[in-house]
Amino acid sequence: MRMEKKARRSGMDPIVTLTLIFVVLKATGLISWSWLWVLSPIWITSLFFAVIFSAILVGGRIVKGKW
Secondary structure, three states: OOOOOOOOOOOOOHHHHHHHHHHHHHHHOOOOOOHHHHOHHHHHHHHHHHHHHHHHHHHHHHHHOOO
8 A cells, every 4th residue: 555645735825925915905905006016926926937947948958059
């Protein structure tokens, strides 16, 4: 009999938590930011990972001489 361990995560990611806090503050009227900034934890993180992925992809192609 094989037993597999499942990774359990307690709580939420900090990005999700921060976004939910900003959305609640915006919905209650406590902040008057535009929705662009309310959702900024999501798009800034996505942009960061896209830039890192692109740099790794392009760097790998340059090292292999396929550029």
